[in-house]
Amino acid sequence: MSKSNRLDTNQAKSKAYYIFSFVVVFILAFLFAFPLYWIITGSFKTKQEIMSTTPVWFPSVFTGANFEKLMSSRSAPLFDLKLFGYVITGPTVPAALRWLVNTVFMSVTSMLLTCLTAAMAGYVLAKKRFWGRGIIFSLIVCAMALPKQVILIPLLREMSALKMYDTIWAVIFPIVGWPFGVFLLKQFAEGIPTEMVEACRIDGASEWRTFTDVMFPMIKPGVGACAIFTFINSWNDYFMQLIMLTSSKNLTISLGIATMQAENSTDFGLLMAGSALASVPIIIVFLIFQKYFTKGITMGAVKG
Amino acid sequence: MANKKISVNPKSRRLMVHETVTAYLFLLPFLIFFVGFVLYPMIMCIITSFFDATMGREDIFIGFGNYKELFADPVFWKALWNTLIIVLVSVPVTCIFSLWVASAISKMPVAATSAFRCIFYLPVVTGSVAVTMVWKWMFNNYYGIFNYIGQATGMIDQPINWLGDPKYALGCIILILLTTSVGQPIVLYVSALDNVDKSLVEAAEGDGATQMQAFWKIKWPQIMPTTLYILVITTINSFQCFALIQLLTSGGPNNSTMTIMYYIYYNAFKLYRYGYGNAMGVILAIVIAILSAVQFKAGQEK
Incomplete structure (x- = not known):
């Protein structure tokens, strides 16, 4: 076989393989998207359609009954703010709405606190040489390699001692302390030329100005990645919420659905409505910020 | 601004002190959360594993008792x-x-x-x-x-x-x-x-x-x-x-x-x-x- 011939057969083979792999990936993607499709359509199905032994692939009429049931009893205040000893209580709403408010508050607060603390810490770990830097960095790496769950029991007792048990802060603070964000932003900050920072210092800017005016704008893509990563992870983090939150008005949406399941374990219509409420907002956020998210995952892995 | 001149000699002790102090000021917010809610519980996890610990009473030291039972x-x-x-x-x-x-x-x-x-x-x-x-x-x-x-x-x-x-x-x-x-x-x-x-x-x-x-x-x-x-x-x-x-x-x-x-x-x-x-x-x-x-x-x- 001459060389050009062999190249031709190679090309023909690779073309066939390309088409084959496209078909297989397409089928797999369909299977991966199916559970989500099943949640969303399931939440609009009638009881008969849910309970039928022959699956109803697409609801014949879109019923709101499942969502109505989810929202049926008004049992929790929309919010309660504690200010200077006064408690401001919002109107009484269905518990699921309160859970959504809690989840949004938790995710946004964790995200803001994580980004701020991680950007500051990542900047100095990347750009400053100081005593104890090596120790701090190796502690961070060690903590990241250990399973998060081993700290839960001591954390529970600590939160009880600090009177934070069954408050949303008991979930937020450990998320902020988790060092992935610092690790990620240190990687970003290392990519910024040190001369930029030094030039700014020589021009007489204070350390804080150097950080806010030079460093922060330059690591913005990293901060974006860190933000979206923390937001999605804290929205979906279940174990910590399960252990720290107990009273109905303090639950998050995923924990709330899980609790509902204990009482209505086969009312799949209701459970799908709850699941849709928990997952659709975060999927929309993911799709909008997808680019940053992918960047965060890959940057965090470099030298991982 | 006194440190400005010294920065000519990067190994200077005073510069190092300055750098260390600023570095820790920047690290402080993160370290509070990291030490308080990650590191401390990790250490406590190891320590408590040598105790018979439950709710509402003092822990009792039992050495490797938990591990033996495990x-x-x-x-x-x-x-x-x-x-x-x-x-x-x-x-x-x-x-x-x-x-x-x-x-x-x-x-x-x-x-x-x-x-x-x-x-x-x-x-x-x-x-x-x-x-x-x-x-x-x-x-x-x-x-x-x-x-x-x-x-x-x-x-x-x-x-x-x-x-x-x-x-x-x-x-x-x-x-x-x-x-x-x-x-x-x-x-x-x-x-x-x-x-x-x-x-x-x-x-x-x-x-x-x-x-x-x-x-x-x-x-x-x-x-x-x-x-x-x-x-x-x-x-x-x-x-x-x-x-x-x-x-x-x-x-x-x-x-x-x-x-x-x-x-x-x-x-x-x-x-x-x-x-x-x-x-x-x-x-x-x-x-x-x-x-x-x-x-x-x-x-x-x-």
């Missing part, structure tokens, strides 16, 4: 065994599956690559509770889609109680775990394959190398660091598989889906045996550390 506990061994099965099945399958999918989609046009990458990431973003709920329905005895498809295609004669049967329950858990764990590896592999030197691949193909040869001889060595990272994170994730078990089977039937993670939860938050749970946490951490070290060693030798 090694004599048949449920612990069952849990460890199940956890290892989950890890040994899901880690290789996740890696091979995600590598194949990533190499297939990375050859496609950019829009298709990012669309597929998104779809495979969806089960992760959907969140463990929502994912678990829908699978619970799909596996259901009466209204589940699996029994319908199995019967319609003649693969099974009568409905199977997937999650209630010790023969199938662990397999079902592993299947769900797989769908939620390939998302991140695919993202990582796609970006790693993008970074492979294209000219080397083209040169090899120009010399008549087949696709397989080009892959194993050129791409595979270059994506080795990514593979290592994926092995480590997938191992850790598989060890931590918890929500699925808590919501679907609670470790049952007959402990057939009991894992270390769930057994820790069960001891600590159902039986309030904090010390015993912590001892298990320490063992789990040691097992994970050893496995990660072995994987790194093996990866570096290649």
Whole structure:
């Protein structure tokens, strides 16, 4: 076989393989998207359609009954703010709405606190040489390699001692302390030329100005990645919420659905409505910020 | 501003002090959370594992008592065994599956690559509770889609109680775990394959190398660091598989889906045996550390 011939057969083979792999990936993607499709359509199905032994692939009429049931009893205040000893209580709403408010508050607060603390810490770990830097960095790496769950029991007792048990802060603070964000932003900050920072210092800017005016704008893509990563992870983090939150008005949406399941374990219509409420907002956020998210995952892995 | 002059000599002690002070001021907000809510609990986990600790009374020091009891506990061994099965099945399958999918989609046009990458990431973003709920329905005895498809295609004669049967329950858990764990590896592999030197691949193909040869001889060595990272994170994730078990089977039937993670939860938050749970946490951490070290060693030798 001459060389050009062999190249031709190679090309023909690779073309066939390309088409084959496209078909297989397409089928797999369909299977991966199916559970989500099943949640969303399931939440609009009638009881008969849910309970039928022959699956109803697409609801014949879109019923709101499942969502109505989810929202049926008004049992929790929309919010309660504690200010200077006064408690401001919002109107009484269905518990699921309160859970959504809690989840949004938790995710946004964790995200803001994580980004701020991680950007500051990542900047100095990347750009400053100081005593104890090596120790701090190796502690961070060690903590990241250990399973998060081993700290839960001591954390529970600590939160009880600090009177934070069954408050949303008991979930937020450990998320902020988790060092992935610092690790990620240190990687970003290392990519910024040190001369930029030094030039700014020589021009007489204070350390804080150097950080806010030079460093922060330059690591913005990293901060974006860190933000979206923390937001999605804290929205979906279940174990910590399960252990720290107990009273109905303090639950998050995923924990709330899980609790509902204990009482209505086969009312799949209701459970799908709850699941849709928990997952659709975060999927929309993911799709909008997808680019940053992918960047965060890959940057965090470099030298991982 | 007094420090300005000294910065001519970078080894100056005063500059070092200045740098250290500013560095710690910047680190302070993070360190408060890190030390307070990550490091301190980790240390407490080790310390409490030597105590008989529960709610509402002082801890009693019992030395290695918890560990001795642990090694004599048949449920612990069952849990460890199940956890290892989950890890040994899901880690290789996740890696091979995600590598194949990533190499297939990375050859496609950019829009298709990012669309597929998104779809495979969806089960992760959907969140463990929502994912678990829908699978619970799909596996259901009466209204589940699996029994319908199995019967319609003649693969099974009568409905199977997937999650209630010790023969199938662990397999079902592993299947769900797989769908939620390939998302991140695919993202990582796609970006790693993008970074492979294209000219080397083209040169090899120009010399008549087949696709397989080009892959194993050129791409595979270059994506080795990514593979290592994926092995480590997938191992850790598989060890931590918890929500699925808590919501679907609670470790049952007959402990057939009991894992270390769930057994820790069960001891600590159902039986309030904090010390015993912590001892298990320490063992789990040691097992994970050893496995990660072995994987790194093996990866570096290649």
